[in-house]
Amino acid sequence: VKITPLIQFFSRQASYFVAVGIILLFVLFNSLAGCSSRAPLARVFSGFDVTFSRPYENSQAYRIFRRTYDEYALKNTIRMQQLKHFSDAFNRVRKEYLQEVDENHLLAAAVEGIKKLNGRRGTLQPVAVTEAALDALVGTLDPHSSYLNPDEYKDSRVVTSGEFGGLGIEINMNQNYKVIEIISPITDTPAYRAGLKAGDLITHVDGVSIKGRDIRYAVKMLRGKPNTDVRLTIQRQGNSPFDVTITRAKIQIESVKWETVGGIGVVRITHFISNSEQALEDALQKIFRKLNDKMSGLVLDLRSNPGGLLDQSVGVADAFLSNGEIVS
Template sequence: MKYVLPTLGTIAAISLFAFSSSNQTAIAVERPSYDETFQQLELFADVLARVRSDYVVDVNDGELIEDAINGMLQSLDPHSSYVSPDDFRDLQVSTSGEYGGLGMEVTTEEGFVKVIAPIDDTPAKRAGVKAGDYITEIEGETIMGVSLNDAVKRMRGKPGEPITITVARENEEPLEITMVREVIKRQVVKYEIKDGIGYIRISQFNEKASEGLAEAVAGLKKEIGGKIPGIVLDLRGNPGGLLDQSIKVSSAFLDGGEVVSTRGRTSSDTERYNGERGELAKGIPLIVLIDGASASASEIVAGAVQDRGRGLVMGMTSFGKGSVQSVIPLRGGRDGALRLTTQRYYTPSGRSIQGTGIDPDIYVSAVPDDGKEQKMRREADLPNTIPNENEDGEDASEDTKAEIVMDYPPEGFEIEDDYQLQKAIELLKNGNYSQKLAEAG
């Protein structure tokens, strides 16, 4: 099975890629000779032995080797890493949709732990943790330079136990936030009728996403009492998840046909994934909402809807994580696992969104225009990120993007009133949807 992992978040997915013999041959040609490799391994062993014998305090061999492995993998790209046996078990639990903790996606950025997005209806969301927050302390102790796994372990604990974290926000004083740990049961799909239009939010693509979407569409039809006049699919702040779930969710709006393709280091290492026939929401006008925290599997869905002309994409340019990670168990998971970037993914028209993201058909900001550029950290800003390549193998250029016309909320508009959602509902109700869809195509 193959999965697309979120943006280096604590919630990840599991997959195992089988490497073909042709790939193995290609790799063997590019590698240095075995003699040279063994010499480097001997150097590593010499350094380890010297540290064990001469370092100022006793060291743990296992921790040193694990850190060395992680250093090697993280020098490749931001998403490759070693997964310890304990973390591998946690990872398997996370993708099933239930785990203990505070309920937020986190990553590391220049030695800091950064919040990608808080999860709906969790302690983190209710306490006011925001996307883009930097967690600097846990229970009064600094976590600067601490590994992501260690930081996550410190934040997890028994349900009912309180925890205080310190967060830093741009242009604000450090803020202490106290929460009570809970068992995080992810209701990843929510729906309701807003002003006569069906609203469906998917917060993450775990194992329950497509099932939840089917229930949402059925529930909307029942409440409306007939055909749904329009659907707003909200993928804002959705960091991604399982590849198969992104395909199944796309299938609800596409009657078969290609959803996404993945390509590895050789031209023969290409796979195409088609949606299932029997469009669940056939003929229903569709707007997909995205923002700078929509990543990975979210971008697959938005890109497929956009390329296939099935609906409009509205909001802000997405995160730009267009790479696929394989989580390869080591000795059946007893020695943990290797999370390794093995492929890029491409939209049906052949676009790689790695580092560039999905540009919406209609740009709508969530906040009023303050005269300053609103720039979120995205995939292209991460250290050692994999470059985007077009079909000619050249780096994609930002200069090729069309001039952006941005729709901002009026002065004094309350962010909580959700301007992006209001504009999506307005477009579905005012009769201009078909015209805008034709213009986007």
């Protein structure tokens, strides 16, 4: 399953890949759990009760965030470590996001994210509280930025490798109905063979409603080991809802496809995955060999490309641009 934000690579929003890269690089791995919550300089002065704080930590917005965090999070041994993780991620956004951010707005979003958690206050695991805060905070930046926890980051690496277990559909969140919309089934995959179509809405997975749920929640339910079944409830325009059971398979993404039409070469790049740059080079060589001196033009088709790896998209752009900065 691929998550499809529907951006055009050569549009202004292509620069947002930078923001996605910033967030992707900031993933809390288990090894970080043992890190000290105090900066090196603070440790030097620990005997003198000296505290070094960031300017935003003195703001009213941060005090409200901290009060809310303390109210919801269980007071255990990792709470301070998780607070440090939030602060480090927040600082990364403040300093390295593509555009200037409003710190108060980000912190207010983090507070609202915490308040939406289910459970009795004071009993929620700090990891869950921190993730809720960061999900909400990063969600205010742009449609293509997100916070990924370790498991989600691992999943994203699986997808961009070009091979994963699933159904073979590109999906997006339908903002009107708050359910999953199929952008397109990938050719010769279980979803394609089951007759799923672009525009179909997935309302339930194995009988569980996904309305209003985060798209990553749906992706987790849709993916799975090859040769396992999943039941989808589909809402198709002009039809009553119906169920379809699909057997998952190993999905291999062919990121670059090519053909010739008369004297014109046509290259379609469906995703920017780990081998896209090399695959483009191979496709162009085949087109040049086939058309030779009869070649009159080249079409680069990026329609419905959901994005992917920044370095691959830059490499593709570099193949067609003779000079100038590609991403800043």
